Amino acid sequence: MAALINVPTKAKRGEIIEIRTLTSHIMETGFRHAAAGDLVPRDIITSFTCRYNGSEVFRADLFPAIAANPYLSFFTVAKESGKFEFEWIGDNGYASTASASITVE
């Protein structure tokens, strides 16, 4: 939904490209107390996956120590034209996806 994805639209075959993703999420740690003294329940993204034409190229387990609105940057080799699919999974059934296309010459 509210995700910013940065993938080059074009790349040469075999080129190493950087992928940057940012998604909007509170990442509530579950360790904070409200003014009344009760604990604010944990609500975080626990897992992120990036697939390139169906096969997984990057995966991450996230913990409360990841800042709000998780930003992740990683690399992959541009092999063929196609699609990157991104998936965030979290507490309380949270699931969000995004995708980006690339043309490889």
Next chain:
Amino acid sequence: MPTTRRRFLSLAGGVTAAGTIPIVMLRPLNATPTMLNAAIRNVVGEAPIRTGKIKLDIPPLVENGNTVPMTVSVASPMTADDYVRSIHVLNEKNPQPNIGNFYLGPSSGRAQISTRIRLADSQKVVAIARLSDDTFWQIAAEIVVTLAACTEEVN
């Protein structure tokens, strides 16, 4: 020594304090170096940990522990038979010792990841890389935090 009023009161106070400890100690406020070591052992098992190959790029002094930029990179050719399997980032004094686990492969091309993390206190951050030959490489950095994250009050 006769039981004086002062002595009696101090003993009674001690008993009360001891009685409340199990309630207070249910969850330690912060991860401890012991928890960090346990978390490291969870990642590496009994394997020896070496230093080198891995680089942790993080500011040594941060004003706001709520969002600390961090980059981990590993010197690796990233070929089919010599690549980085995973990168694990851990901390010493947040409520939990884990920060993130990142899984790479030969198709990553370059073993480098960046993210933004939370630090609840001035502390040590540890990054461990697991290579395809199942060797583990570690680096640590000391960070001074002036405004802590994680446990502050919600307004």
